[in-house]
Amino acid sequence: MADRYNPQEIEPKWQQRWEADQLYKTEPAGDKPKYYILDFYPYPSGEGMSVGHARNYVPTDVIARYYRMKRYNVLHPMGFDAFGLPTENAAIKLKVDPHGLNEKYSANYVRQYKLMGLSYDWSRLINSAHDDYYKWTQWIFIRLFNSWYDPRQDKATPIDTLVAELSAQGAQALFDYIDGHAEGAATANKGTPAISAEQWRAMSKREQNEYLSNFRLAFQQESTVNWDPVDKVVVADEEVEGGRAWRSGALVIKRTIRQWFFRIPAYAERLINDLDTVDWPEQIVTMQRNWIGKSEGAEVEFQVSSSEFRGPNESSRNSITVFTTRPDTLWGATFMVLSPEHPLVSQIVTDAQRAAVEQYIASAKGETDEQRTAEGREKTGVFTGAYAINPVNKERIPVWIADYVLMGYGTGAIMAVPAHDQRDFEFARKFGLPVKVVVMPPNRVIDGDTLERAYEEKQGVMVDSGPITGMNTGEDGKACIRAATEYCEEMGFGKRRVNYRIRPWLISRQRYWGTPIPIVHTPDGPQTVSESALPVLLPQVKDYEPGPNGESPLASIPEFIHAPNGERETDTMATWACSSWYYIRFADPHNNALIGRSEQIDYWLPVDMYVGGAEHAVLHLLYARMWTKVLFDIGVVKFIEPFKALRNQGMILSPQKQVDEKGREFYEKMSKSKGNVITPDEVIAEHGADALRGYEMFISDFTQTVPWSTQGVPGVRRWLDRVWRIVLAPNDDKGPAAQVSAKDLRRVAHQTILRYERDLKAFSFNTMIAAMMEFTNTLYKARDAGLAGAPEWNESIDILVRMLAPIAPHIAEELWARMGNAYSIHKAAFPVADEAAAKEDEITVVVQVNGKVRDRVTVPASADDETVKQAALVTEGAKRFIDGTTPRQVIYVKGRLVNIVM
RNA sequence: GGGGAUGUGGCGUAACUGGCAGCCGCGCAUGACUUAGGAUCAUGUGCCGAAAGGCAUGUGGGUUCAAGUCCCACCAUCCCCACCA
Numbered sequence: 009m010a011d012r013y014n015p016q017e018i019e020p021k022w023q024q025r026w027e028a029d030q031l032y033k034t035e036p037a038g039d040k041p042k043y044y045i046l047d048f049y050p051y052p053s054g055e056g057m058s059v060g061h062a063r064n065y066v067p068t069d070v071i072a073r074y075y076r077m078k079r080y081n082v083l084h085p086m087g088f089d090a091f092g093l094p095t096e097n098a099a100i101k102l103k104v105d106p107h108g109l110n111e112k113y114s115a116n117y118v119r120q121y122k123l124m125g126l127s128y129d130w131s132r133l134i135n136s137a138h139d140d141y142y143k144w145t146q147w148i149f150i151r152l153f154n155s156w157y158d159p160r161q162d163k164a165t166p167i168d169t170l171v172a173e174l175s176a177q178g179a180q181a182l183f184d185y186i187d188g189h190a191e192g193a194a195t196a197n198k199g200t201p202a203i204s205a206e207q208w209r210a211m212s213k214r215e216q217n218e219y220l221s222n223f224r225l226a227f228q229q230e231s232t233v234n235w236d237p238v239d240k241v242v243v244a245d246e247e248v249e250g251g252r253a254w255r256s257g258a259l260v261i262k263r264t265i266r267q268w269f270f271r272i273p274a275y276a277e278r279l280i281n282d283l284d285t286v287d288w289p290e291q292i293v294t295m296q297r298n299w300i301g302k303s304e305g306a307e308v309e310f311q312v313s314s315s316e317f318r319g320p321n322e323s324s325r326n327s328i329t330v331f332t333t334r335p336d337t338l339w340g341a342t343f344m345v346l347s348p349e350h351p352l353v354s355q356i357v358t359d360a361q362r363a364a365v366e367q368y369i370a371s372a373k374g375e376t377d378e379q380r381t382a383e384g385r386e387k388t389g390v391f392t393g394a395y396a397i398n399p400v401n402k403e404r405i406p407v408w409i410a411d412y413v414l415m416g417y418g419t420g421a422i423m424a425v426p427a428h429d430q431r432d433f434e435f436a437r438k439f440g441l442p443v444k445v446v447v448m449p450p451n452r453v454i455d456g457d458t459l460e461r462a463y464e465e466k467q468g469v470m471v472d473s474g475p476i477t478g479m480n481t482g483e484d485g486k487a488c489i490r491a492a493t494e495y496c497e498e499m500g501f502g503k504r505r506v507n508y509r510i511r512p513w514l515i516s517r518q519r520y521w522g523t524p525i526p527i528v529h530t531p532d533g534p535q536t537v538s539e540s541a542l543p544v545l546l547p548q549v550k551d552y553e554p555g556p557n558g559e560s561p562l563a564s565i566p567e568f569i570h571a572p573n574g575e576r577e578t579d580t581m582a583t584w585a586c587s588s589w590y591y592i593r594f595a596d597p598h599n600n601a602l603i604g605r606s607e608q609i610d611y612w613l614p615v616d617m618y619v620g621g622a623e624h625a626v627l628h629l630l631y632a633r634m635w636t637k638v639l640f641d642i643g644v645v646k647f648i649e650p651f652k653a654l655r656n657q658g659m660i661l662s663p664q665k666q667v668d669e670k671g672r673e674f675y676e677k678m679s680k681s682k683g684n685v686i687t688p689d690e691v692i693a694e695h696g697a698d699a700l701r702g703y704e705m706f707i708s709d710f711t712q713t714v715p716w717s718t719q720g721v722p723g724v725r726r727w728l729d730r731v732w733r734i735v736l737a738p739n740d741d742k743g744p745a746a747q748v749s750a751k752d753l754r755r756v757a758h759q760t761i762l763r764y765e766r767d768l769k770a771f772s773f774n775t776m777i778a779a780m781m782e783f784t785n786t787l788y789k790a791r792d793a794g795l796a797g798a799p800e801w802n803e804s805i806d807i808l809v810r811m812l813a814p815i816a817p818h819i820a821e822e823l824w825a826r827m828g829n830a831y832s833i834h835k836a837a838f839p840v841a842d843e844a845a846a847k848e849d850e851i852t853v854v855v856q857v858n859g860k861v862r863d864r865v866t867v868p869a870s871a872d873d874e875t876v877k878q879a880a881l882v883t884e885g886a887k888r889f890i891d892g893t894t895p896r897q898v899i900y901v902k903g904r905l906v907n908i909v910m
Numbered sequence: 911g912g913g914g915a916u917g918u919g920g921c922g923u924a925a926c927u928g929g930c931a932g933c934c935g936c937g938c939a940u941g942a943c944u945u946a947g948g949a950u951c952a953u954g955u956g957c958c959g960a961a962a963g964g965c966a967u968g969u970g971g972g973u974u975c976a977a978g979u980c981c982c983a984c985c986a987u988c989c990c991c992a993c994c995a
């Protein structure tokens with residue numbers, strides 16, 4: 009009798025041996041086919057990992073191990089997203105250095121990973137807070153700063169090319185091109201003037217730099233941003249949820265500060281189009297598309313009526329440009345609305361309305377996003393006193409300001425068509441403005457009573473609409489929109505325009521624990537630190553608290569600020585910057601001279617399989633895609649999408665069932681504060697890493713959110729125990745005799761290989777484990793049939809243990825050794841399925857009468873259709889129902905069933 | 911308001927192209943072996959019914975020889991976006 013399966017004994021033993029032998033060290037780049045499988049690198053928290061974190065690490069490890077056994081050259085690395093507020097806040101609270109905390113937390117993560125038997129190549133470990141890493145984050149920042157997006161080449165280009173163009177011919181040709189191309193607007197900041205070459209040359213260096221920042225891919229701009237009063241830091245739009253900051257949960261307030269941005273809108277079109285080239289979950293692709301928010305429509309220019317205009321400069325002609333997706337409803341525009349922040353407001357407001365307008369602007373500024381967008385909130389706004397002329401029908405319409413028009417979208421101004429837009433309608437009703445119907449739904453007369461919900465009608469016939477009167481909007485309404493746009497273009501007051509919802513990516517943070525921005529502010533404007541001077545090191549500080557007015561802690565260190573040519577930038581980069589390129593660094597992680605040798609990058613990238621949580625759908629995954637495209641444009645990488653395939657794992661919840669106030673059952677997330685965290689450490693201590701790994705895969709469909717079950721791990725442990733016994737002691741504890749032939753056993757073995765590989769590639773890990781359990785059960789039956797020791801038996805055991813190796817690497821290694829094989833099973837080949845052996849030679853066909861199962865019949869797999877039908881017709885179950893009559897129809901579904909229709 | 915997902919035994923789930931609903935596991939029941947069992951082995955386990963049989967995949971319709979799967983309507987839950995013109 010063999011000794012018992014004891015994971016506590018064999019797991020540490022093999023883990024030490026593997027580490028000593030560097031068993032999982034990546035092979036050098038070469039001609040072998042490669043497979044790069046990557047987990048979202050984690051932020052290492054002081055709490056360590058829960059069993060929920062292992063939900064993706066285990067399956068990716070299984071895949072990595074599988075591809076190694078399939079003789080691929082596999083890159084499976086790990087790193088840490090170490091910068092950021094949680095560590096910094098912990099450091100402030102504990103009054104310690106965040107550098108030290110980072111090392112401590114990361115080391116604990118590494119310990120836990122090793123405990124789980126994960127096969128990362130630890131020689132490639134990276135940490136985004138180490139200066140040999142953030143040096144290259146700074147290097148990319150410099151490239152962004154020194155680039156702009158040339159719409160004529162449709163790519164990022166050195167800023168010097170723009171400087172040369174400006175001094176030679178000015179910006180007019182560039183802006184003519186942008187105006188003529190509906191998609192080109194995101195190249196420059198809104199309102200950038202088209203200066204002449206003379207004007208450019210007359211500018212001071214500082215003014216020139218100021219002008220160029222309208223084009224740079226990394227630029228600083230005064231801007232109203234979300235301010236988190238608890239963490240004392242600005243947060244990006246993407247980090248605000250329901251008016252509250254993502255991390256601290258504090259209500260954000262608006263603040264106007266100079267901030268650094270990346271010009272991600274310039275890449276909007278490519279970020280949408282290239283989604284067609286990736287194998288990602290449909291849901292994530294949709295979310296990215298919605299986030300980028302492409303809208304096609306038109307820009308239309310409205311002249312401000314001169315008779316009412318009493319601005320400081322009587323002779324200037326003001327006009328308001330609006331963006332609309334419904335130019336066909338232009339004839340129904342009965343007023344205009346500007347955003348309170350619109351620069352034209354102060355110029356067009358009449359003296360009589362000035363006080364009211366200024367008061368409104370002031371109160372709008374003081375509001376939080378939550379107040380502004382609260383559910384059911386009534387529209388607010390103020391009349392400016394000015395009027396505009398609707399260019400299509402020359403009607404004089406009033407110009408209002410209201411906070412429901414956002415400065416950040418479109419032109420910050422709209423034409424209001426209350427008959428066909430809900431928001432405009434609500435506004436018109438509140439302030440008694442006229443409503444004019446221009447799209448008449450079929451079979452319906454719109455009068456005062458039915459006006460209320462007229463905007464819900466999407467189709468109809470155009471009325472009172474000049475040249476498009478009488479046109480039918482049709483199925484999609486595109487024809488009228490096209491006709492109206494063409495009319496505007498002919499008449500010269502409008503043009504086709506594509507608009508994107510996505511805003512510049514806010515990247516600067518007024519905090520200590522981040523990558524310093526490699527910029528020096530000189531009298532001539534901001535300049536990048538020279539590449540040879542990188543990295544700009546994060547200095548040691550005594551106090552990590554941000555200043556009372558939100559200054560970075562770095563601002564209080566004179567030695568840091570001082571640079572030969574000016575003052576250093578004291579903001580740091582948000583961690584999104586670090587994570588936007590780390591997957592590239594793994595190709596050549598310790599190169600101090602280059603971001604990575606191109607032969608390494610070209611061999612390993614892009615990532616073949618990227619696995620992590622769906623919560624990063626529009627944050628990290630969008631930013632990383634933009635950086636990849638910039639690096640592609642400037643020739644650093646040769647791929648346009650960083651992650652060929654993406655999969656999202658579901659969350660694991662606490663096993664304790666809760667009941668809400670309505671009596672409904674639910675499960676909570678695991679969290680330290682709720683005291684319901686289950687750690688891999690405790691599970692491994694009791695049942696071993698292999699059982700934990702097995703259950704992480706078996707628990708549910710990979711993408712599903714599911715509560716942990718404390719009963720589940722022992723169930724898998726029991727299976728491993730059964731594997732242990734059937735391999736090492738097949739003749740102990742025999743059951744009653746069973747009917748399994750050697751051929752049957754061999755067939756199941758080879759069928760299991762096929763199922764295993766199919767399920768693994770489909771991320772169907774739960775059914776993959778189920779297939780392995782079934783195979784194990786078959787082996788027990790085969791033992792009871794007296795097959796132990798037969799050649800087919802030995803082959804099956806060999807197959808079983810090899811297939812077990814990716815799932816449960818420790819027990820597989822131990823069994824492999826005890827079977828007398830040479831170390832290591834993880835260097836052995838994966839079994840190859842014999843398709844012929846996997847084929848059934850008999851099939852059992854279900855016999856249905858009128859769709860109900862009445863019998864079943866077993867026939868040779870080679871039997872032809874007629875033979876099977878005849879066999880079915882003469883079964884006892886069928887005969888009882890046929891009862892001498894002739895069936896109307898007999899349907900045979902190959903290998904599955906015969907349906908006799910009476 | 912817009913977009914998306916999900917709904918199957920007591921529980922986690924499975925079901926390939928429209929073809930036997932419930933694989934695998936948990937739990938439970940009975941038995942065996944045991945000084946003992948939170949070990950192991952065997953058998954059973956959707957519901958109703960003694961059985962024959964009938965009923966079952968959120969609800970109601972439809973298509974089909976055949977529907978968990980396709981179509982229509984509805985209900986419930988969850989996620990994302992949201993005064994985005």
